[in-house]
Amino acid sequence: MSFFTEKPVTAADKTFFQLRKAIVEGEIEAGSKLSEPELSTKFAVSRAIVREAINRLEACHIVERKANVGARVVALSPEGLVELYQVREALEGMAARLAAKNMTDDEIADLNGLLDSHFQKVKSDGSYYQEAGDVDFHYRIILGSKNSNLITMLLDGIYHHIRMYRVKFGMAGPRITTAFDEHKHIVQAISNRDEELAEMLMRRHIMYSKTNIENKLITQP
Amino acid sequence: MSFFTEKPVTAADKTFFQLRKAIVEGEIEAGSKLSEPELSTKFAVSRAIVREAINRLEACHIVERKANVGARVVALSPEGLVELYQVREALEGMAARLAAKNMTDDEIADLNGLLDSHFQKVKSDGSYYQEAGDVDFHYRIILGSKNSNLITMLLDGIYHHIRMYRVKFGMAGPRITTAFDEHKHIVQAISNRDEELAEMLMRRHIMYSKTNIENKLITQP
DNA sequence: CAAGTCTATATTGTCGACAAATAACCCATG
DNA sequence: CATGGGTTATTTGTCGACAATATAGACTTG
DSSP: OOSSSSOOOSHHHHHHHHHHHHHHTTSSOTTOEEOHHHHHHHHTSOHHHHHHHHHHHHHTTSEEEETTTEEEEOOOOHHHHHHHHHHHHHHHHHHHHHHHHHOOHHHHHHHHHHHHHHHHHHHHSTTGGGTHHHHHHHHHHHHHTOOHHHHHIIIIIIHHHHHHHHHHHOOOOSOHHHHHHHHHHHHHHHHTTOHHHHHHHHHHHHHHHHHHHHHHHHHOO | OOSSSSOOOSHHHHHHHHHHHHHHTTSSOTTOEEOHHHHHHHHTSOHHHHHHHHHHHHHTTSEEEETTTEEEEOOOOHHHHHHHHHHHHHHHHHHHHHHHHHOOHHHHHHHHHHHHHHHHHHHHSTTGGGTHHHHHHHHHHHHHTOOHHHHHIIIIIIHHHHHHHHHHHOOOOSOHHHHHHHHHHHHHHHHTTOHHHHHHHHHHHHHHHHHHHHHHHHHOO
16 A cells, blocks of 8 residues: 555554654653553553554654564754755655656646745735645645655655654744745746756755755754 | 575564475566465465565565555566666665775685686686676675675665576677676776776676667567 | 773564455456 | 355464563672
8 A cells, every 4th residue: 555645444453643743743752762551551452553653653764664673763963854855855865857858748737836826925014935835736746756665764764763753852943935935936947858867956955955954953963 | 584694583584485486486477476375285384474474575576466466566667677677777876986996905805716717717618707706796786785785776676676687588699798898997997996987887897788678589589 | 080881772574454456256248 | 148245265463472682770890
């Protein structure tokens, strides 16, 4: 089963989603241990279910497991965040390239529409753009790549980690309008089917984000 | 646990490794179904163990599982191979860039030594370079990136898939010496700490490989 | 008093059995 | 003869219990 679209059908699915949500949103904090009996009573399911859920969390690299010892939520370090953004730069850069190649004209038109609606909201209440809009934009391009490996890696893997970091370190720069301009240029490149430029702009866009975060982490760690 | 370095300690580990080997090497063929009771008797372990092993295989995207139906080995299509190489291009390109930045001088010297030894072998018996040497070269650069996310994705994820395709479609072009030259140039760029060039050359190197395979698949599918 | 060891406890790993859902098969019917 | 429905049978999902390992604490000893 794919983790981001499909709905939970089995008990293990549900427990996995609940656990992941609890971890990603910070309810279960980074570095803490996941006790199987404890979670078993908490979620009112058998230990086998919890075990399977933890296995899947391990697969997403959200927890680390040591044999005969147990599972801990991964520790979030500033260095880890930088590493994550390096991977994201490579992967989303490629996604933008492939999107310029593989998105249909209709999908590109939709994307332009999305950007327009964002622009309206930025103009009215400037504070909007932070979360949902940005995520939505990146989602569309990732899906537009039409490369299932890439999509899975980014949406099931990287993005949940990014969210974890965002909850812990709380990132939100003064990048609202500049980020919007960057989005606009990326979509223009995609509209022109300029794969090279689309990739380059996306990579820069993510690099800016990265350095922005790095500076923030250095000044207030 | 990390899938590529650590040794199996628990029964589920062992079963996972055995199963993965059987699948990657083609003993269990692509598209076939994995029956839990069957494997349970075959490996002489409980069904719970087989289940956990299958879960990990799903995590590597080696099998796909449908609820209440079971797990099948992923189907290998030519399109899937192209998608895989697109991801590999992005990821290994970034790995080369980071290797140019993060490898120690000693590690780079070792890498040059490796290349020399490859050169000797190519000169003596021309047929060598195909498998082990190529893999070894790429491994070193991936590890040289010092980015654990990247390393895990490539070594635990992509590389086993590549091997699966290699077993099924059997790829080996007339690229022996040209590939060697490409390796040489990449190492030169890394030695010069030229991140930009290292990434570009690695990406081209993988792109050549990709088009080479594509041509082969078109002419004899 | 510190350090090491042994014991006791709790947690993880493994197993076989039961429940639920799917797939296969047979039979009836148009 | 093909097709649809119902029943059986197999497979997956879930559970509780037992075995093995690691952690924590008490105890002994230098």
